[in-house]
Amino acid sequence: MKVVILAGGKGTRISEESRLRPKPMVEIGGKPILWHIMRQYAAYGFYEFIICCGYKGHMIKEYFVNYYQNNSQLEISLKNQCVQVLRGNSEPWKVTMVDTGLETLTAGRILKIRNYIGDEPFFLTYGDGVSDVDINKLLAFHKQQGKTVTISTTQPEGRFGALRLDETGQEVLGFKEKARTDQAWVNIGFMVMESSVFSYLGDGNTMLEAAPFEQLAADGQMAAYKHMGFWSPMDNIHDREYLEKLWNSGNAPWKV
Known part of the structure; x- marks a missing residue:
């Protein structure tokens, strides 16, 4: 099965990084978060990837074009302009990178890679979250x-404590740490889709998570896989710092 990764957005909420490179290329532990996501799928034996490029997509292409040399030990003769690979290090991946447009919405990005999928089921996930x-x-x-369609869902870790107020709402009676079980279930990506999903995408001028998902749910064609393990998006610079800290600790839950 092929793994489709949405990697074309502008990442405006992490502009400190995305003004220089596409969000999926923001690094955790010296490797793009895109690489971390791909490594997880590869650990389960899925090596074929289709990356939906958009904003600064040329940087994603350059990364994989130069992947083998950049991850190998080289000997370079400047005089003879000769490069010799002393010890190669690469991944057994097949990576297809498709320009899906700068302003294209997520449903449209998936439509644009339809010919690379055929009639087979496929995985779909976002290029900015690890789990x-x-x-x-x-x-x-x-x-x-x-x-x-099956989407992976979880109840995120509570980030903010909740106040307990009196009936007037003007007096604080106590505090409560917001437990994970108090959170709403959210879509974390890591989806599985049958090729019949393309009939729900219309002309692609909408977000996948809007009309297509709403119609799939209304038709009883969407399942929810509950995941109670680790998940973290990289929405902003604080998320990136959190993931970097986990990686440097040697205890990153997504590490394979």
């Missing part, structure tokens, strides 16, 4: 449910 989702269990769940 320790068990990909094999996710796929098995999708097959068992028999729906067009």
Whole structure:
């Protein structure tokens, strides 16, 4: 199965980084978050990737074009203009990078890679979040449910404490740490889709998470795989620093 990664957005909420490079190329532990995501799928034996490029997509292309040399030990003779690879280090990945437009919405990006998918089911995820989702269990769940789309869902860790107020709302009676079970369920990506999903995308001029998902849910064609392990998006610079700290600690939950 192929893994489709949405990597074309402008990443305006992390502009400190995205003004220089596309958000999926922002680094965690010296590697783009895109690489971390791909490594997770590869750990489960899925090596074919389709990357939906957009904003500064040339930087994603350059990264993979130069991947082998940049991750190998080289000997260079400047006089003879000769490069010799002393020890190569690469991944067994097949990476297809498709220009899906600068302003294209997510449904449209998926439509533009339809010819690379064919009639097979595929994985879909966002290029800006990491998790320790068990990909094999996710796929098995999708097959068992028999729906067009399965999304991975979780209840995020509570980031803010909640106040307990009196009936007037003017007096604080106490504080409560916002537990994970108090959170709403959210879509964390790591989705599985049948090729029939393309019939829900219309002309592509909408966000995937809007009309297409709403219609899939209304038709009873969307399943939710509950994940109670680790997940973190990289929406802003504080998220990046949090992920970097986890990686440097040696205890990054998504590390494989």
